[in-house]
Amino acid sequence: MAGQMSGQPIFILREGNQRTKGRDAQSNNIMAAKAVAEAVRTTLGPKGMDKMLVDSLGDVVITNDGATILKEMDIEHPAAKMIVEVAKTQDDEVGDGTTSAAVIAGELLKKAEEMIDQDVHPTIIASGYRMASKKAGEILKTLAKQVTCDNKEMLTKISDTAMTGKGAEASKEVLSKIAVDAITSIVDQDDGNKVGIENVKIEKKVGGRIDDSELIEGMILDKERVHANMPKKIEGAKIALLNTAIELKETEVDAEISITSPDQLQSFLDQEEAMLRNLVTSITNSGANVVFCQKGIDDMAQHFLAKAGLFAVRRVKKSDMEKLVRSTGAKLVTNIEEMNADDLGQADLVEERKIGGDNMVFITGCVNPKSVSILLRGGTEHVIDNIERALEDALRVVAVAIEDEELVAGGGAPEVEVALRLNEYAATLSGREQLAVKAFAEALEIIPRTLAENAGLDPIDMLVELRSHHEKGTKTAGLNVYTGTVIDMWENAVVEPLRVKTQAMNSAAEAAVMILRIDDIIASTRAPPMPEGGMGGMGGGMPPMM
Structure with a gap:
């Protein structure tokens, strides 16, 4: 030009x-x-x-x-x-x-x-x-x-239409029922039929048939207990949600401890053990019998938790922690020593089940059932991914139909x-x-x-x-x-x-x-010429870093 x-x-x-x-x-x-x-x-x-x-x-x-x-x-x-x-x-x-x-x-x-x-x-x-x-x-x-929220038959038809042609037809009856039940159970009728679609969590597990998919009124975590001696099932769960690790705190500054005799080493180890024992005691004293921890749990702490008969899961995803807060009514605890009974959430049942060769943790009978999970099954990963996309469309469409109440x-x-x-x-x-x-x-x-x-x-x-x-x-x-x-x-x-x-x-x-x-x-087809002094003029033009 x-x-x-x-x-x-x-x-x-x-x-x-x-x-x-x-x-x-x-x-x-x-x-x-x-x-x-x-x-x-x-x-x-x-x-x-x-x-x-x-x-x-x-x-x-x-x-x-x-x-x-x-x-x-x-x-x-x-x-x-x-x-x-x-x-x-x-x-x-x-x-x-x-x-x-x-x-x-x-x-x-x-x-x-x-x-x-x-x-x-x-x-x-x-x-x-x-x-x-x-x-x-x-x-x-x-x-x-x-259309209204109560017309389940019509909502199922909407879900069927959304899923047709997406590789899910063969099982669309099962999936549509799941989609409609999931959405109708989380509708907030006080808030003008608003549907918080993020309250539906989809967990995928390869193995089984698509028809084996099920809706769980509660949460599923793709995790297992941290210790084999822990109970597999806890009824009347009092749930503690920790977003801090149950392990010894590292010192902020580099500290050296010089140990000159075997007794000193033993007392040092005893002290570490006592500190972990105290952390676990704080958890049990609050009345908790289930612990979901966002970070790690030390091996020794796992042993103490198992001894106390608690059910513990570690490295739970942040998004899952937020859903657990919503569904169980628990508070996220950052300081274990100060936690008390008010911080705990509740659920009727927390149990570990084997699904498709892997253990998963099911939390059902939550105080606030406005959070549901869908367990999707299918022969191969691609099948499940495809079914998930079809199901997400169905969920969204049913949600929109309930919010707008208008169909064509x-x-x-x-x-x-x-x-x-x-x-x-x-x-x-x-x-x-x-x-x-x-x-x-x-x-x-x-x-x-x-x-x-x-x-x-x-x-x-x-x-x-x-x-x-x-x-x-x-x-x-x-x-x-x-x-x-x-x-x-x-x-x-x-x-x-x-x-x-x-x-x-x-x-x-x-x-x-x-x-x-x-x-x-x-x-623009060509990158502008490089200023002298290398990348972005970082030669002599930059003030020295303090």
């Missing part, structure tokens, strides 16, 4: 920087974004396929989840990254519909490109898309139906209905935005079209049939990909929370508008 002045070129950008502008920049961005959307398109719907992602270390991830795929893909292009953002936002907000959001964004850009080729200005397309997105939200609202049909029904209504709305507009609103409507049909393609059906026949059903007034007509027919999705219990759809359409429209408005890409 150089200006010309009295025969002397003036360089504004550093040499080697790349600049793409105008139509080139737009088509470059649109192409990259479309490529990303295309990458996840085949995973959409019940008949969607999975992707296998292998990272630089050779770790394998097999998944059908749009957000996971886009997160694991190493994407370089800045516009393509924006589509990844769409999927990420969708995942953060609702937990499902990530593939739909990315696919709609890609299709909106494809339609925009066609309009740019017909000399429609990108800002007009952008403003038309905004109008269409706002209108789509209003139309979706009219399609929504109510699935199976491409809302998209076809919104497209139909948007076309009617476009006819009422007089400016060029009309073209963009029409394009938005067409872009939404990519969802039923892709559902049909992934199931090996003819997308055009299916779309024509869907449209005719919707024009006759069947607002919930959607595509049954198993039989290749158009059926009433609501009656066949294929349902999704309203927020999945509104969020997908909104974030897709926002990303498309953002990419469309870019007409200039200035990319």
